[in-house]
Amino acid sequence: MNTIPLPIAEPPSRSQRAKPPANKHEADKLAKRLRHQVGRAIADFGMIEDGDRVMVCLSGGKDSYTLLDVLLQLQKKAPVKFSITAVNLDQKQPGFPEHVLPDYLTSIGVDFHIIEQDTYSVVSRVIPEGKTMCSLCSRLRRGALYTYAEEHGFTKIALGHHRDDLVNTFFLNLFFHAKLSGMPPKLLSDDGKHVVIRPLAYVREDDIEAYAEAKRFPIIPCNLCGSQENLQRKQVKKMLAQWEKDAPGRIETMARALGDIRPSQLSDPKLFDFMALGKRGDDALPDAHAWLAGGETQRDDD
Structure with missing residues (x-):
């Protein structure tokens, strides 16, 4: 599939991104904001x-570390009782530091499990050189995590997607797949067996980045697809970064728009009954075939 060119810009420099808190007071404010946003999304x-x-689901990136950390904080004072287990899929990427996550999770005393499955070899063998690997990699990863969740009786699967991911996915589907859809904060898996939640749905990526730096999480980079430059998602992300630079606050506005859908202002007859709108009488309206045929035949009263 050829990549559709988009108006893109260079991603924001370090000076343009949210900086880690300068002192304990700022760090506490950031942590409180994240707890508030995650708690509100959960509610x-x-x-x-x-x-x-x-x-x-813990990948070793800033998002999933932040998700786990904030959920552990909320768990202590939550109005309901729930358990947390961190699960990582070791995809057997060359050079993957297998000790990092077990050491970190042991140090904070959280229940965890490492799934070992060589999806890296599968993706590398199946996907031609130069083609994007994300689609197949995601399917294999999702399958392994869903299987583990089912086998061990987990009732919710928490992923680390944040506000910017939700907006990014909306435009990715708009530009490349011709549909208005995105990444919902909560969904039921296609097989109906799993409820997937995204508690970071209201959290800015810049805040997560600043929080991860302040907490000094042991970040593990993805060497499989993270370095691929021809990803459609990267193009959309660069475009949104430029929009945010030109008009600060635009991403937040778009994120809010995802929660304020007006079906009657769009064009999907499956979501809104346009046929009944302003209709006079009870007679059935002619369908598209009748209208098209009308250009080739004469009416009786002509």
Whole structure:
């Protein structure tokens, strides 16, 4: 598939990104803001209920570390009781530091499990050189995590996607797949067996980056697809970065728009009954075939 060119710009420099808190007071404010945003998302979408067993998918990136950290904080004073287990999929990428996550998770005393599955070799063998690997890699990773969740009775699967990911995915689908859809804060898997939640749905990526730096999480980079420059998602991200630079606050406005859908202002007859709008009488309206045929035949009263 050829990549559709988009108006892109260079990603923001370090000086343009949110900086890590300068002191303890600033760090506490940031942590409080994240707890508030995550707590509000959990409440708004009914993400966690009493007795839930939450499987937090931990990749070793800033997003999933932040997700786990904030959920552990909220768990202490949550209005419901729920358990947390951190689960990482070791995809057997060359050079992957296998000790980092077990050492970190042991140090904070959280229940965890490492799944070992060589998806790296599968993706590298199947995908031709130069083609993007994300689609197949995601399917294999999702399958392994879903299988583990089912086998061990987890009731919720928590992923680290944030506000910017939700906006990014909306434009990715708009530009490349001709549909208005995105990445919902809560969803049911296609097989109906798993409830997936995204508690960071209201959290800015810049805040996560600043928080991860302040907490000094042991970040593990993805060497499989993170360095691929021809990803459609990267093009959209650069475009959004330029928009945000030109008009600060635009991403937040777009994120809010995802929660304020007006079906009657769009063009999907499956979501809004345009046929009944302003209709006079009870007679059935002619369909498209009748209208097209009308250009080739004469009416009786002509």
